[in-house]
Amino acid sequence: MANQIHEEGKFKYIEHGEGTPVVVLHGLMGGLSNFDGVTDFFPDKGYKILIPELPIYSMSLLKTNVKNFAKYVSEFIDHKGFEEVILLGNSLGGHIGLLCTKLYPEKVKALIITGSSGLYESAMGESYPKRGDYDYIQKKAENVFYDPAVATKEIVDEVYASVNDRNKLIRTLAIAKSAIRHNMAKDLPKMDTPTCIIWGKNDNVTPPEVATEFDELLPDSDLYWIDKCGHAAMMEHPDEFNKLLYAWLQKRNL
16 A cells, blocks of 8 residues: 655654544554555554654654653644544554553553563663674564564665664664663553553564563453564564454454
């Protein structure tokens, strides 16, 4: 699907469909296209899919942290005139979604997380990164998926370019530190927003026990597994991801 990017003030985003708004939050290295499966499926089911481009590399360094990204999402919800939305986040996007739900619970009707950081400290990549070593970057990118072939040359090139861009590298490390500071373990038991957790059984970045811990700590969550699947379920198994998520939304009358 061709994605037209809307630009309004400080917001850049993709929007498809009409109906219940679902705001999708990408990860640190995740492009908007990572959610093409979601964008293709849900507009036909009565949902408006919105994917804002998070200001990961464009905020001032002092403001580059998970809390300010959560604030940005809240401002985006206000900008679009929505009273409440469903949030869907992968990896760092899941963490931002969790913090946004904690800080602005009245704006979040439901939350979906997949491969989310927020509990597990090395979720951002513990040996990150070796600049200039393309083979190393390729292995790291392949490690995100169960099937290394999903890490196309295009994806590897994009990650390689990011870690060799000094501005992006400094911000990536700032975000990693911020993610560790904003560990959500103590907050989760107080967050009663309905939450769907969809996780790859073979996630090497945020291992399966992280999903189990999220499920145990959140008061109103449902956990679903996808087999032969790594850190980005919506990319690696889009059909199964959509099926699980749609069934959950129907079950919860969302």
